[in-house]
Amino acid sequence: MxxxxxxxxxxxxxxxxxxxxxxxxxxxxxxxxxxxxxxxxxxxxxxxxxxxxxxxxxxxxxxxxxxxxMPREAQPPARQSGGQEKAPARICGTVRDVQGLPDNRLRVILTGVAPQPPELTPGGAGAAASDSSAGLPGLTAWTWEKPLLRPLAGQIACLSRRPRPVRGFANAGLADWGRWWLARGVQWQIWSRAERGEPAFFGEGSLSARWREDLRRAFLAALVAGTSGMSAAATPDALAPGEAARAEKARPAPCAEQPELPQGKAILLALLFGDRQYLSQSTLDNFAAATLVHSLALSGQHLAVAGLLSLLCVLAAARLHPELYLARPRAIWVVVAALPPAVAYLWLGNAPASLLRAVCMLFAMAFWLVRGRPCTTPDVLCAALLCITLVSPLSVLDTGLQLSALCVAVIGLCLPWLRRVLPEADAEATRLQIQGAWRRGGRWLLRILLISLLIQSALLPLNLLLFGNAGFWFPLNVLWLPVADLLVLPGAVLGLTLAATGLESAARVVLDLAALPCQWLTDGLSWLDVHGVLQNPALLRxxxxxxxxxxxxxxxxxxxxxxxxxxxxxxxxxxxxxxxxxxxxxxxxxxRFSGEMRVSVLDVGQSQAVAVRLPGHLRLLLDGGGSASPRFDPGRALTVPALTCNDAPRLTAVCNSHPDLDHMGGLLYLLRHCSVQALFDNGREGAGARGAEWAELRQALGSRVLAEGDVLTLGDPALELRLEVLHPPRLAAIARREPEEQLPGKENGKGPKTAKTAEEEARRAPSSDALPGWSGNDASLVLRLTRQGHGLALFTGDVERPALRRLLASGRDLRAEVLVAPHHGSDRSFLAAFYKAVQPRLVLASCGFQNRYGYPGPRLTAWLAKHGIPLLHTGQSGQITAIWPQDGRLRVSTARP
Structure with missing residues (x-):
């Protein structure tokens, strides 16, 4: 070209x-x-x-x-009275696709999910009771953690689990990944672990899936056999799905625990098949932080193997028949010869959108070259996108296709500049033969560096918006991409060929050599991560x-x-x-010059994070969300991105109501990566390893303990904006503390003015003595936001009835226009007298979509409906924002209609 x-x-x-x-x-x-x-x-x-x-x-x-x-969002089934769910029914569906996920997980895409038919029930009994005999529309994504075997496309899978509608997190300025699933036709999701749900499989799967799985298992067996202390029989893959499926009822039996394949070899499996089952989430996170995760996605760079193979074939054929070059130039023969191996690799990788784009571009290039017409990178890219979008318009919403197409577009647009910056070697340099090979190699590496820089610069806004990653480590592409394309991928293909032909010993040697650069890379990234220099800081999105x-x-x-x-x-x-x-x-x-006030309850699942924005650009965060999952941190994935949406990662103050994981867990990432002027908490200690991290952060940042009677003056005193602390009661040892503190009116202030002796005593006081009789949820901070004495919002943490009764008995003014419901809206924290005392115009609850606790509770819902008080919760509405204009009445906006 x-x-x-x-x-x-x-x-x-x-x-x-x-x-x-x-x-x-x-x-x-x-x-x-x-x-x-x-x-x-x-x-x-x-x-x-x-x-x-x-x-x-x-x-x-x-x-x-x-x-x-675009499919419509699936509607959840109606619950029984009392908010309790029915026992899960036995369902079956046909396996459409199987994808390996990090940390030994599988994502099985099922189609035609319906109650188990009688012919698949032992003894011919009827299917389990179900709400309806009709099947579920669309596809179902089943995430199987620690799978007992690997299903095949075309098999029938049955298990006892309740499908739930796919629903992402809806926050202003953030992508809703639930819509991404809908664009792929997936409307339902299921989760199970090991033998839970009693999974069973029937049938042998399609012929194509069996061939692909045989190649994958042969490749994996060679990888495992080359690992010290491991054998192919030690893996769950040794249970052949086809053999298990021939039984009348193919229920997988418990098998040996999944071995931990060295990450260098796990990368080979991910590079060749797109299977990340043996990768750890930490390895994948390190690749993402180093801007190398694109190399693990099956895309155009993986077709370098097809190009090398076609070049060797053309050179060999030209040796035997030199007249080939009289018919067509060598470049055309190479492109045409690359088509069959490219299609084979598309089949082997199970045709992801990014790889499909690359193969379509290769066909478009071959078409133009055979016809003798010149073409450029934008020409073949547009032709590929035209073909893909005509067949599947919603593929435009696929993130993999977006990123790969944009990378190719950037390369095509920047090549004229690269030709000017790095022109071909001139005749004088060739005549002098100034280290010709080394000079060409250096120019090639420099070109990769410049292309990586241009791609990173062009995609910077998109990377920041989607992943919060500025890509500071993009120069690592210069070291990794040539090694991956010229050594690792060809070695993996050669090892696969040897393993498939029965030469396992030779395959083991080749794969061990191919895995060495991968292991060196993962070890280097781990070293950088341990020393705290790999992860990207939080930046303005x-x-x-x-x-x-x-x-x-x-x-x-x-x-x-x-x-x-x-x-x-x-x-x-x-x-x-x-x-x-x-x-x-x-x-x-x-x-910054706006005078309105906003209270936003973020959509962080079954946890809570409330962002408060006040005049003078004061930004407060009350709790930060949290999750027990080792792979999902709402603070990193949701809270920080929502706070940095077109704004700097700086907060005036952070306040933690109590150190339960669903309120404190997300603050760990935020406090390490964002600038926070003041940190407040209730003086309690968290449990477990994250509780120890929380204690270290509190000490490092000089956290201040709040108790009943404290008042934070927010911004300009003339505005009379205050945050009153209503609960828990004060420790007698620090009762002489001055009751009022002042937060700065600007983000560049030097922090709040506090009574230092009282704060030191509060931090030194043991938590067991600080709040006698109050612990756990009932020790949550209860805060009231007021303007000129008028209650705007009441934040109650997870307090339950004993604390609510104490608040009523205290005689304090509890009235507020907006009430963030105690304990995510649970009935255990519902007290009618408390709601009457608050007199809210609106009640907000932070809870997960279709959560297993049934929040918000039916008693609360019924009482509010009876008294005409609106109730909004994040599981249904996404992020909910209450807005008080400078001279206007309360209005509400939601991320979902």
Whole structure:
């Protein structure tokens, strides 16, 4: 392919942009419409009524096609009275796909899930009782932790589990991954562990799935056999799914515990098959932090193996028949010969969207080259995207396809500049033979570095928005990508070939050598992580307008390469990009001068995090969410990204109501990666390892203990904004503490003014003596936000009835317009007299969607409905924000309608 100065796209490629923008608008309406308008503004050829009408029609057609194909969110089944769920029914479905997940997990995609039919029931008995005999619409994603065997596509899987509708987390400015699942047709989810749910499998699976699984098992056996102290029989894969399925009832028997495959060898399995089952989550996190996780995704770089194989085949054929080069140039023969191995690799990798894009590009390139027409990277990319989106429009919403297509687009746009910055070696250098091979190798590595830098720069807004990763370690691509493409992947393919042909000893040697660079890389990343230099700091996540702004600026610079003067379209793109780039900072400035107050209950699942924003740009966080899962930290995945949405990672104060994991766990990440001026808590100690981490952070940050009677003055005293502490009672030993403290009105203040002696005594006091008779949930801080004495919001933590009765007996003013329900809205914390005393206009509850506790409780729900008080909870509405304008009444917004 030739790269003269970048030419304007063909008209059909411009129209393709409108079609894709229409599809994307089903999920991201305003960003997609902004990109479509930007394209129309830059492309002067569209400035005619007929062509503009066609562009608008394509946007509407894409939106209509995506809306028609997008499944609706599944509706949860009705619960029994009392909020209790029925016993799970026995269900069966056909296995459509199986994916290996880190930490020894499988994701099994099932289709046609329905109650178990009589023919699959022992003795021919009827199926288990179910709400309905009809099957579930759409696909079901079953996450199987510590699986006993690996199912095959085409088998029938049965287990006793209750499918739940797929639902992501809906927070302003964050992606809702539930919509990503819906775009793939998945409407339901199931979770099980080992033999729980009594999984059983019937049938032998499809022929293609059996062949693929035989290759994977042969490859895995060679990997395991080369590991000291392990044998192929020690793995659950030694239980052949086909053999188990031939039984009348194929229930997997308990087997040996899954061995921990060395991470270097686990990377080989992930690189070749896309199977991450043997990877640990920490290894995957380290790859993501080092900007190397893209190398584990099956994409275009994996087709380098197909290219090497085709080159060897063409060279060998040309030795035997040199006249081949008279018919077609060698480059065309190499591309055409790469098609069969590329299709084979597409089958082996189970056709993920990113790899499918690469194979389609290869076919488009071969088509153009055979016809003798020149083509560029943007040409073949547009052809591939046209084919993919016509067949499956919703694939536009696939993150893997988005990132891989954008990377290729950046490479195509930047190649003219690279040719100018790094021109080919001139004749004088060749004549002098100045270290020719080393010089070419250095230029090749420098080109990889520049391409990585350009890709990282162009995708910076998207990476920050989706992953919060600025990619500071992108230079590692220079070391890893050449090794992966030229040594590791060819070695893995050679090892697979040897293992499949029965040469296990030779395969073991080859795979051991191929795994060495992988092990060195994982060890190096672990060393960097242990020393605290690998993980990226929390950064400001830009406004979505930065995405089209960067795209416009990149395109404008690309069209300038090789031209003395930029094209008129490039000038328009440059102006539009600069204007869009200024929008985010302008919105931040307006935010700082805004006089409205906001209380946002974030959607963090079955936990709680409340963000408070006050005039003067005071930002407070009350609790940070949390989860017992070792792989999911709501603080890292939800709370910090929500707080840094078009804002700096700085908070005026953080307050923890009590150190239960669902309120404190997310604060561990936040306090390490964000700037916090003041930390407050109730003086209690947390349990377990995370409790010890919490104690260390409290000591390092100088946490202050709050108790009844304390008052925090928020910002300018003239505004009379206060945060009153109503519970728990004060320790007698520190009763002489001054009752009022002041928080700064600006983020660059030096911290709150406190009574230092009282605080020192509070921190030294043992928690068992600090709050006699109050512990656990009932020791939660109860805070009341007031303006000029008027109650705006009441935050109650997890207090239960004893603490609520004490609050009523104290005689304090509890009235507030908004009440964050105690203990996530549980009936155990419901006291009618307390709600009457608060007199809320709105009650908010932070709880998970379809949580197993039945929150919010039916008694609370019924009482509020009887008294006409609205109840909103995050499981249904996503993030809920109560807004008090400077001169207006309370209004409410939710992330979900």
């Amino acid at each position: 030739r790269y003269p100065p970048l030419q304007a796209p063909l008209l059909w490629q411009v129209y393709l942009g409108f079609w894709i923008a229409g599809i994307a608008a089903v999920e991201w309406l305003w960003p997609a419409l902004c990109c479509a308008l930007l394209l129309a503004f830059a492309e002067k050829r569209l400035w005619h009524t007929a062509r503009l009408a066609l562009a608008a029609a394509l946007v509407l057609a894409g939106l209509g096609a995506a809306h028609w194909q 830009p406004h979505w307008t930065a995405l089209p702004a960067f795209a416009a600026l990149l395109a404008a610079l690309a069209f300038k390469a090789g031209r003395p003067n930029p094209l008129p379209a490039a000038r328009r793109l440059l102006l539009a990009g600069m204007a869009l780039l200024c929008l985010g900072p302008l919105l931040r400035i307006a935010e």
